[in-house]
Amino acid sequence: MTKKLEIIKADKSLSNLLENFCDFIICTKPKCTKDYLFYSKESYTIFATNGAGGTFGFIGDYNKDNVGIGYVSSEGESGKIANNLDELFSLIIFYPYFWHDLIRFYRNNKKNGLLEYITECENEIKKDNPNYYHIQNKIANKLSIKRNDNLLDNFIKILLERPGFIVYSTKDNNPSESLL
Numbered sequence: 001m002t003k004k005l006e007i008i009k010a011d012k013s014l015s016n017l018l019e020n021f022c023d024f025i026i027c028t029k030p031k032c033t034k035d036y037l038f039y040s041k042e043s044y045t046i047f048a049t050n051g052a053g054g055t056f057g058f059i060g061d062y063n064k065d066n067v068g069i070g071y072v073s074s075e076g077e078s079g080k081i082a083n084n085l086d087e088l089f090s091l092i093i094f095y096p097y098f099w100h101d102l103i104r105f106y107r108n109n110k111k112n113g114l115l116e117y118i119t120e121c122e123n124e125i126k127k128d129n130p131n132y133y134h135i136q137n138k139i140a141n142k143l144s145i146k147r148n149d150n151l152l153d154n155f156i157k158i159l160l161e162r163p164g165f166i167v168y169s170t171k172d173n174n175p176s177e178s179l180l
Helices: 005-009 012-021 085-094 099-109 114-128 132-142 151-160
Strands: 025-031 038-041 044-049 054-058 067-072 076-082 167-169
Touching: 005 012, 005 085, 012 044, 012 085, 012 132, 067 085, 076 085, 076 151, 085 132, 085 151, 099 114, 099 151, 114 132, 114 167
Parallel strands: none
Antiparallel strands: 025 044, 038 167, 044 054, 054 067, 067 076
């Protein structure tokens, strides 16, 4: 398992911040897809979930430094969302709770209004959590993650890649029609 995941597991306050602020629940041990109603032809090792039952997992050999990160929602949406853990943590820290909504917004509008949409989402979060930026920085500092101006462009680039990570239903062996 990677060093950053070990840091999270060892730091209960960090684990709680990620769960409460980013909807990112670290698994105590890696899980495989046999515990779920989907499978992938590629190795997919689940290392975290979210409150809605979605999974975050390594696509391929998770002992490598730069292994892709996939996401499978409880509704069967699936796809690669990051090239490595640092990109994933940047995504969930700097776009908490609404990174998934950014996908839908982008699919419907491309880049038209995307920055305004992000500002709307952040303002909505700040209403309930006035310490939004402080908490964001605290989590980022504990994980040595720096805000990257290219984060959004990199995320969009990954979404536009040819789907390389597809999950299949264990009920009927059909591939997911809901790609991220």
